[in-house]
Amino acid sequence: xxxxxxxxxxxxxxxxxxxxxxxxxxxxxxxxxxxxxxxxxxxxxxxxxxxxxxxxxxxxxxxxxxxxxxxxxxxxxxxxxxxxxxxxxxxxxxxxxxxxxxxxxxxxxxxxxxxxxxxxxxxxxxxxxxxxxxxxxxxxxxxxxxxxxxxxxxxxxxxxxxxxxxxxxxxxxxxxxxxxxxxxxxxxxxxxxxxxxxxxxxxxxxxxxxxxxxxxxxxxxxxxxxxxxxx
Ligand SMILES: [Cu+2]
Numbered sequence: 001x002x003x004x005x006x007x008x009x010x011x012x013x014x015x016x017x018x019x020x021x022x023x024x025x026x027x028x029x030x031x032x033x034x035x036x037x038x039x040x041x042x043x044x045x046x047x048x049x050x051x052x053x054x055x056x057x058x059x060x061x062x063x064x065x066x067x068x069x070x071x072x073x074x075x076x077x078x079x080x081x082x083x084x085x086x087x088x089x090x091x092x093x094x095x096x097x098x099x100x101x102x103x104x105x106x107x108x109x110x111x112x113x114x115x116x117x118x119x120x121x122x123x124x125x126x127x128x129x130x131x132x133x134x135x136x137x138x139x140x141x142x143x144x145x146x147x148x149x150x151x152x153x154x155x156x157x158x159x160x161x162x163x164x165x166x167x168x169x170x171x172x173x174x175x176x177x178x179x180x181x182x183x184x185x186x187x188x189x190x191x192x193x194x195x196x197x198x199x200x201x202x203x204x205x206x207x208x209x210x211x212x213x214x215x216x217x218x219x220x221x222x223x224x225x226x227x228x229x230x231x
Pocket of ligand 1: 153168213
């Protein structure tokens, strides 16, 4: 009698816990993608010019809208001045993906994964992926991290719902597991637990790099959070 009672309590616990977690991540996800769509709509005027540029040759346009966009961007001290070699794993001061002139930008909101280590329950953030004349630029920005800790993000090839993003995205499948054949972003959380960086790759991922996953640097098999790009 007692034994049976005990067993049934134990068998219910995991169900309840995982249901609660699912509901939480679902709600966050909806709010996140709604927010990013709203943001996209707000900057549509600029995107139209970008789309026109992309459908043409992509460079040397004297179109006044793109000239304005470039002028606005050059007010940022780092605009257009990055050393590509120094950016293999990211540069926090590089022009973020959503500010790249003439690029098509896709956003994503991080959702916690069940595989996250303890103490990572408050991790939130976004990722942006820009494709344009300079190739692919990715920016990740997160809060709720452990201050001073190092983290690593990669572009992954599967959606977050499929094995937490599946394998790393590779430009040449079966090739090197390092940049530039893969896209890696390494960063350190500041005193407030905020971490962000930007990386550039000469090649375009198209729609094949569908997700970005963040891992603790010292336990790379651990997946903290995953974000699906809204292609
Ligand atoms: Cu990864």
